[in-house]
Amino acid sequence: MxxxxxxxxxxxxxxxxxxxxxxxxxxxxxxxxHRPYVTFVSLDELGVFPDLNHETFSIAEELVKLSSFVLKTMLPFWMAALTAFKQSRYADCVILLLPQLEVGLRLLFTTTNKCPNRLLTAEPSALYTTFDEMLAKHLDNEEVNQLPAVLQEPAMEFLWDFLNHQEGPRIRDRLSHGEINLEAFPREVANQIVAFAITLLCRFSDEDMVAFKEHMVIKPLMNCASCYRSQFHPISRLKKQVLKCMKSIHLWPELPTVPEEHIQMIKGLEGNAEASTLILMISEIVSQLQQYMPQNFYSSDDRIDSVLTERLLIELCDTHICTLYSPRPVLEAVVVFRKISTQCHQVSEKVIASTELRYKQWMNKTLRSRQRHNYLRMLNSIKFLSPVLRLILVLITLELVNVHLVSKKKPFEYQQYLKFLKSILQYTENLVTYTSPEKNKWDETMELTNKTLIRIRNISDRKLMLMQLAT
Known part of the structure; x- marks a missing residue:
């Protein structure tokens, strides 16, 4: 205190x-x-900047002495942080460096917002100006914070990723709460924070830094910083989710299966006509949505297998979507999108596991009569479940690309739109239940799917989707 x-x-x-x-x-x-230590997973997602070498640190030490981003009284702390990294004391490095980043950004904050009295304030009536306030959209007096415009979007997204987003590393919070094993602090995390700090030293200085910015070891850092995109905002996480789910569904054709004639031989097994009808409906919906897709995904022949592809999702997910200060309606829609994607992935994983298990049991002739029927019903259902899940993934990704248009909907329209999204979510949740080994309600998935496809088609006909507002 x-x-x-x-x-x-x-x-x-x-x-x-x-x-x-x-x-x-x-x-x-x-x-x-002691509370369990946090384990940093997916460290590869944090690896935006290249690995720092000895030459980079030599230049960084010069930058620290020249850059106006560094208060001269804080120079020893900067040098100590760089030394700690070189000595492989990565936790010490970050513990020393984060407060210095805060001080440097506070200097920019007070300058751009014309409040120099906030630079080193620490009194009962006016606390330190911290990261939280500096990264906020508005100041305490409701005026717009000018720092984001000065730092620019990539730098702001980096700071939000590493400090604030719930699914990010949240380095500052976890260090201060004792949640990180200091002896096992990842080099990858320290590398990213030091590299980012070096780019700030170059960008914000009264001195001419052109020679430093163009240096062969600094220029790649500047390039990485200028094109950084959020990795841990809910929108970014959703993109990763849909791609991972699509990869899972694309494994279905490779699954072992019994010959088609075995399915035809089972008496009482129906549904081929119904499955074909559902596939036709999916094709019609894809035809309606094609005008909102990239032009190279137009197809008049096989609309399902040539359009509902991983390649389409990759291209859509590569579209830049602003993540800073997303309004509440946007975040609410993204939450539902993510839940839908999660349920789709669960269905896919259940289908893969059940198919592999039942095929092995079929070949070993250990399935009872009822189990054989259920297995063949499952194989029949896969014919339409794969395209409908892919349709849903493409649908929510197209909506995600236009998600900021949700704020333009009137309150009633917005509630109707949310109701539609939640109906899709309910469908995917029911699929998870019906496709479980305990339920095995494969025939019932047809009726569920039919109702959902009709609902999607009606919403599309009424042009209530976000992608349709964009045109």
Missing amino acids: FCGMGLHPHKKFLQRLGQLLQTYLMQTKCILA
């Missing part, structure tokens, strides 16, 4: 509380277990 930040009675209470807790632990001989 900084001097002057809390009222005296509060500080006295906290001090006394700490003493009481210590006494209690000693008397009861109780040992408090």
